[in-house]
Amino acid sequence: MFKGVRIVLVLVGIVGIAASMQAQCPGYNPRSNTNLACEIATASRSTAQDATTLSSISATLATQLSQLPIAAAASSPGITIGASGLPTVSTEGLGTILTQRGGTIGKHKLVVSFNFQRFVFQTIDGISLKSLPVVVNYNPTVNNVFLQDRSEISFRVDQFTALATFGLTSRVDVSVIVPFSRIDLATATYATLHTITGGVSNSAVYDPLYLPGSATGIGDVRVNVKANVLGTEGKTSMAVGGEVRFPSGDAVNYLGSGAYGIKPYLVVSRRGRLTPSVNIGYQWNGSSVLNFGENLPASFLYSGGADFRVSKRLTLTGEFLGQYVINAPRLALTNITIPAVGARASVKSYIGSYNMDNAAVGFKANPFGGLIISASAMFKLDDAGLRAKIVPLFGVAYRF
Numbered sequence: 444m445f446k447g448v449r450i451v452l453v454l455v456g457i458v459g460i461a462a463s464m465q466a467q468c469p470g471y472n473p474r475s476n477t478n479l480a481c482e483i484a485t486a487s488r489s490t491a492q493d494a495t496t497l498s499s500i501s502a503t504l505a506t507q508l509s510q511l512p513i514a515a516a517a518s519s520p521g522i523t524i525g526a527s528g529l530p531t532v533s534t535e536g537l538g539t540i541l542t543q544r545g546g547t548i549g550k551h552k553l554v555v556s557f558n559f560q561r562f563v564f565q566t567i568d569g570i571s572l573k574s575l576p577v578v579v580n581y582n583p584t585v586n587n588v589f590l591q592d593r594s595e596i597s598f599r600v601d602q603f604t605a606l607a608t609f610g611l612t613s614r615v616d617v618s619v620i621v622p623f624s625r626i627d628l629a630t631a632t633y634a635t636l637h638t639i640t641g642g643v644s645n646s647a648v649y650d651p652l653y654l655p656g657s658a659t660g661i662g663d664v665r666v667n668v669k670a671n672v673l674g675t676e677g678k679t680s681m682a683v684g685g686e687v688r689f690p691s692g693d694a695v696n697y698l699g700s701g702a703y704g705i706k707p708y709l710v711v712s713r714r715g716r717l718t719p720s721v722n723i724g725y726q727w728n729g730s731s732v733l734n735f736g737e738n739l740p741a742s743f744l745y746s747g748g749a750d751f752r753v754s755k756r757l758t759l760t761g762e763f764l765g766q767y768v769i770n771a772p773r774l775a776l777t778n779i780t781i782p783a784v785g786a787r788a789s790v791k792s793y794i795g796s797y798n799m800d801n802a803a804v805g806f807k808a809n810p811f812g813g814l815i816i817s818a819s820a821m822f823k824l825d826d827a828g829l830r831a832k833i834v835p836l837f838g839v840a841y842r843f
Contacts, residue, residue: 541836626659
């Protein structure tokens with residue numbers, strides 16, 4: 444086994460130790476699953492020369508983990524609160540699932556929901572996590588020692604979300620969103636060291652290295668305030684709101700982003716049997732050790748949804764969720780030529796902005812009373828960022 448390669452905090456997370464960014468990746472223990480953010484760096488035999496390339500994975504993961512789509516704060520399902528404060532039955536459906544409507548739930552009303560989502564990430568910027576290649580030139584001056592490494596990464600997030608929405612007034616709702624996640628991360632790496640002497644490569648193949656790990660705990664808690672500013676009785680409804688994200692999750696183990704976040708937003712919807720809605724917002728993120736102590740990239744958010752009232756107790760939903768991530772670290776494939784060996788694929792990093800678009804379809808059912816059951820499937824429309832092909836959601840809510 445190659446002993447001379449130092450393992451450094453660079454690949455999937457440089458977490459919890461901002462002052463030790465240039466030191467060996469500290470704390471990862473596959474037996475006790477501590478410091479999962481160091482797992483891939485440990486498995487990949489990374490060195491400080493990899494930092495400019497591999498650190499972008501850390502920031503990309505942190506950005507996406509901070510903005511995983513979750514069930515939206517509740518809006519008034521099928522009820523309109525008039526200027527008199529009295530509720531009247533409307534022709535609306537039960538509402539969308541991942542996007543918001545302009546209505547509120549009503550003064551002193553309470554909606555509590557529990558939702559489950561599974562994210563099985565398969566690609567990062569269109570590159571398969573099952574084959575992530577890195578070629579490192581350990582001696583650029585002489586150009587005679589190269590490490591060729593390929594990683595197979597399995598990354599799954601099972602997220603349980605508890606959400607409570609309370610109507611402070613007929614026009615203002617306050618929501619608290621508490622995620623609880625299980626993270627499963629496993630990395631297998633295959634490495635070959637090429638030493639070039641006299642125009643001939645002496646290659647040493649190392650034993651495969653496999654490191655599995657997992658972590659369970661609370662995520663980043665969010666507090667959301669939404670105020671209806673137009674249309675408590677008419678067809679068109681408009682709301683403005685803001686959401687604050689707190690770094691309560693353990694970023695060392697990918698349970699949180701490690702950064703505060705603020706998201707102001709605007710919602711416009713038009714009531715009816717078919718109720719379309721448009722959501723526009725801006726996500727600002729604070730500094731995170733997952734991004735070397737710098738701010739995580741900001742995003743412009745653009746989403747929309749429509750719910751169709753099939754019957755009093757059944758609503759179908761269709762939604763579009765998009766974001767434009769601004770000046771974020773990205774990965775791309777390139778080729779590096781190893782003398783006497785040839786060109787080999789390797790990832791490289793760069794800074795760029797990109798769109799991430801998803802679509803979702805689902806339903807909401809009201810079997811009795813205030814109980815609402817929901818289910819949806821979200822699927823990707825492009826490849827930028829950290830992506831899962833399909834994300835299922837199952838939820839149950841009760842309106843008091």
